[in-house]
Amino acid sequence: MTQLKQQRNGDTLHLHLQGHWELEQLPQIRALLGTLPADPTSFILNAKTAERLDVSAAWLLYDHLQALQQQGKQITIEGLPREYLIWFEKEPAPELQTGSSWLSPVTELGRKSVANFKQAYSAITFFGQSLTSLTGLLIAPGNLRFGAMLHHIFATGISAIPIISLVACLISIVITYQGGGQLKELGATIYTVDMVAISVLRELGVLLTAIVVAGRSGSAFAAEIGLMKTNQEVDALRVMGSNPLLVLVLPRMLALLIALPLLTLIADMLALLAAASIAPFLLDISFSQFFVRVQYGVGLSTFLAGLIKAPFFAMVIAWIGCWQGMQVTGSSESLGEHTTRAVVQSILLVLLLDALFSILFYQFGF
Amino acid sequence: MDNLITVRHLVNQFGTHRVHDGLNLDVRRNEILGIVGGSGTGKSVLLRTLLGLNQPFSGEIRFNGQELSKLSPAEWLTLKRHWGVMFQRGALFSSLTVAENIQYPLREFSGLTERESKALMYIRLKMVGLDAQVADKFPAELSGGMTKRVALARALALDPVVLFLDEPTSGLDPVSAAEFDQLILSLHANLELTVVMVTHDMDSLFSTCERIALLVDKKIITGTHDELLSNPHPGIQQYFAGDRVQAIIKAR
Numbered sequence: 335m336t337q338l339k340q341q342r343n344g345d346t347l348h349l350h351l352q353g354h355w356e357l358e359q360l361p362q363i364r365a366l367l368g369t370l371p372a373d374p375t376s377f378i379l380n381a382k383t384a385e386r387l388d389v390s391a392a393w394l395l396y397d398h399l400q401a402l403q404q405q406g407k408q409i410t411i412e413g414l415p416r417e418y419l420i421w422f423e424k425e426p427a428p429e430l431q432t433g434s435s436w437l438s439p440v441t442e443l444g445r446k447s448v449a450n451f452k453q454a455y456s457a458i459t460f461f462g463q464s465l466t467s468l469t470g471l472l473i474a475p476g477n478l479r480f481g482a483m484l485h486h487i488f489a490t491g492i493s494a495i496p497i498i499s500l501v502a503c504l505i506s507i508v509i510t511y512q513g514g515g516q517l518k519e520l521g522a523t524i525y526t527v528d529m530v531a532i533s534v535l536r537e538l539g540v541l542l543t544a545i546v547v548a549g550r551s552g553s554a555f556a557a558e559i560g561l562m563k564t565n566q567e568v569d570a571l572r573v574m575g576s577n578p579l580l581v582l583v584l585p586r587m588l589a590l591l592i593a594l595p596l597l598t599l600i601a602d603m604l605a606l607l608a609a610a611s612i613a614p615f616l617l618d619i620s621f622s623q624f625f626v627r628v629q630y631g632v633g634l635s636t637f638l639a640g641l642i643k644a645p646f647f648a649m650v651i652a653w654i655g656c657w658q659g660m661q662v663t664g665s666s667e668s669l670g671e672h673t674t675r676a677v678v679q680s681i682l683l684v685l686l687l688d689a690l691f692s693i694l695f696y697q698f699g700f
Numbered sequence: 701m702d703n704l705i706t707v708r709h710l711v712n713q714f715g716t717h718r719v720h721d722g723l724n725l726d727v728r729r730n731e732i733l734g735i736v737g738g739s740g741t742g743k744s745v746l747l748r749t750l751l752g753l754n755q756p757f758s759g760e761i762r763f764n765g766q767e768l769s770k771l772s773p774a775e776w777l778t779l780k781r782h783w784g785v786m787f788q789r790g791a792l793f794s795s796l797t798v799a800e801n802i803q804y805p806l807r808e809f810s811g812l813t814e815r816e817s818k819a820l821m822y823i824r825l826k827m828v829g830l831d832a833q834v835a836d837k838f839p840a841e842l843s844g845g846m847t848k849r850v851a852l853a854r855a856l857a858l859d860p861v862v863l864f865l866d867e868p869t870s871g872l873d874p875v876s877a878a879e880f881d882q883l884i885l886s887l888h889a890n891l892e893l894t895v896v897m898v899t900h901d902m903d904s905l906f907s908t909c910e911r912i913a914l915l916v917d918k919k920i921i922t923g924t925h926d927e928l929l930s931n932p933h934p935g936i937q938q939y940f941a942g943d944r945v946q947a948i949i950k951a952r
Contacts, residue, residue: 357859358781360811388859389827389891390810390820397819417890421826664840667795 338366339383347374351384355391363391367398375407382413389418396422460657464587467579482585490551490586491593497550498597499604501542506534506605507612514617523617527627530609532636539602540640541688544647547594548680552655555586556676559659560669568660578660587652594648598641639700643691647684654680704729704862704894705750710759712745719745721918723759727862732888732895733922734905737915738939743898746915747866750896751785752776781809784855788866790847792839798825798850799835805857824853829883845876849883856887863887865897869904877901881908902948914939 336359341348347370355363370377377399381387392414403409411419471478514526559582562568571578610624619627658676662669694700705727712720719742727733737743748754750761752768761768763779771779792801802824806817822832828849839847848868855863868884869877881904888895899905905912906925913922916935921928928936929949940949 357810386892389823389856390812390859393820393823394816397816415890417886421823665794665838 336362336366338369340370342374345374346376346378347371349377349379351379351381351387351395353385355384355387355395357388357390359391360394363394367394370398376410377402377407378410378412379414380412387414389421392418393422456661457654457657460660461653463579464583464653464656467577467584468587471580471584477580478588479581479585482581483589486586486589487593489554490547490590491597494547494550494593494597495600498543498546498601501546502534502539502601502605503608505538505542506530506609509533509538510609510612510616518617524619524627526617527609527613527619527624528631531606531628531632534605534609535602535632535637535640537640537688539605540598540643540647541684543594543598543601544644544651544684545681547590547597547648548651548655548684549677551590552651552676552680553673555652555655556659556662556673557669559583559656560662560672563660563662564664564669583652583656586656587649590648590652591645594651595641595644598644602637602640635700639695643688646687646691650683650687651680654683702729703727704764705896706762707750708760708762710746710749710761711757712742712749712754713757718918720749720756720759723919725913725920725922727894727896728911730888730892730894731910732884732897732908733911733913734909735896735898735913735915735920736900736905736939741915742918743915744866746920747864747896747898751783751864752780781858782861784858784860784863786848786851786855786863786865786868788870790839790851792842792847792850792854794839796838797835798837798839798842801839801850802854802857805854809858820857824856825850827856827887828853829879844871845873845880848872848880852883856891859891860893862894862896865895865899867899867901868897869899869901874903877904878907880904884908902945906948 335353336355337352339350339352341350349370379395379399381392381395396411396414396418399409399411509530510526513529514523517523517526517529559568562582568578568582571581606625606628610621613619613624614621655676658672658679662672703726705725707723707725710720710723710725711718723746725746735743735746745754749756766775766779768776768779792798793804796804799818799821802821803817806812806820810817812820821835825832825835830846830849830853834842834846834850839850842850848871852865852868855865865884869880872880884895884897885908887893895908897904897909899909911922911924912928913920914928914936916933916939921931921933921936923931929940931937940946
């Protein structure tokens with residue numbers, strides 16, 4: 335029970351705490367403090383009579399009495415441990431300097447630009463260092479962590495086959511349906527095959543594979559390396575004389591360089607298979623007829639134009655994923671932030687690169 | 701003297717490996733109890749079991765006379781507000797500042813206004829001997845000793861009745877460790893706190909703890925330093941026989 339015994343003595347009010355005065359009884363404490371009359375000129379608090387008085391409750395009392403003192407009342411506190419009073423002594427709380435002047439949007443813009451510039455600089459530096467280490471591997475191939483690379487080929491490649499296959503099949507079925515329906519009306523049903531084959535082989539096969547891999551493996555790279563960074567494992571590697579690039583980044587980069595073209599190949603094949611399988615029902619084109627048409631209408635160059643992009647996309651995904659992982663500092667929030675950024679930036683860069691390739695291929699008539 | 705926590709016939713088992721076998725423990729009100737034992741004897745498991753983080757295989761734990769396994773979720777929650785826990789590595793929320801870390805329990809579990817909870821946060825910082833400037837820092841920017849102090853401040857936020865400390869002085873230099881011991885002693889004296897600490901630090905054990913609970917043979921033997929040292933049980937003698945422990949005992 336929380337009780338406050340009030341004893342009026344002329345203009346002086348004696349307050350005796352009784353029972354438990356704890357933070358848990360906050361509502362009662364507030365209510366009891368609210369019952370204090372306003373007219374006495376002097377208050378005397380006796381804290382000794384309380385069964386238990388915790389720091390928070392003591393401060394609430396102290397704070398309330400301080401407020402009364404501000405109104406010109408006389409305050410005496412008895413029986414509070416000396417330490418409490420030392421703790422409660424007001425210190426000028428450090429106010430944060432928030433310079434919110436009219437210039438702040440400009441400074442903010444400047445700060446952001448500088449930060450972005452630094453980020454780009456760091457990313458490019460990282461890329462350059464990775465490439466240098468990669469060339470170093472050509473001279474001394476024994477430095478390659480072969481086991482780690484195989485592990486990452488499995489993690490990024492083989493275990494991604496089901497999802498990549500599913501995505502490839504679904505997208506090619508969608509295109510066949512949408513395109514076939516339109517071309518049927520023009521009486522050019524057979525060109526559906528060309529359309530599906532060209533769009534899948536040139537663009538969609540490799541692009542979708544890269545996007546799925548960026549989502550799966552780019553984020554995994556960032557999270558793995560980021561957690562190692564927060565655990566000081568990266569520092570441990572450095573101290574032991576190992577190059578983190580060689581141990582952590584290159585196996586991932588090489589694994590993706592091998593896995594992504596192979597995944598693209600699987601995606602291309604399955605997309606064509608899926609389109610050919612539904613062609614007999616939708617377009618009256620038999621399964622074998624479909625592939626004859628593919629062979630006749632679509633050259634090897636179309637297939638190569640898609641496949642050739644895969645290693646570049648792989649490079650970008652591994653680069654951004656590992657670099658973002660290396661940027662992680664301390665907190666769990668930072669880990670999440672950089673993992674997200676790894677996915678977003680690598681997808682963005684993959685799309686940019688794809689656009690660049692389109693222009694390039696067009697210019698060269700490839 | 702009345703007991704705040706009583707543990708009876710506690711059995712903890714992982715697979716076929718028994719960690720505790722019929723363990724009994726009493727924690728008295730307003731004492732500082734040190735739980736010690738060699739590595740792998742189940743100190744942390746015991747602490748986790750007391751905190752309800754680990755479901756015991758069998759046995760009963762009473763806190764203030766209430767048996768933990770029979771509590772409703774609401775009663776559990778009320779009970780937990782009487783506990784302050786300081787984890788070994790602080791377990792500060794890394795995405796929150798020191799101020800937000802300490803204010804977290806105040807904001808969640810009390811009806812305090814923003815101004816009041818902020819003032820109380822600064823008081824907690826002062827209680828553990830930290831500057832007000834620390835409040836705006838993030839846990840990643842703190843040194844080991846500061847992290848421990850902030851963790852202690854957070855554990856003290858709701859004015860607990862009992863404070864659980866998991867290796868409070870591990871990873872601290874001897875000077876900071878001694879300061880930390882002093883801090884715990886002074887808080888204990890001022891706040892009528894019951895303190896249960898798991899520790900490896902013999903200095904800290906002998907200078908702060910009134911009673912020692914030693915884990916041997918999957919059970920606990922409690923007593924004051926002198927009682928334990930004069931106990932002929934081979935497990936106890938072995939634990940205190942090491943050179944480093946002997947050096948500390950001699951120094952006392």
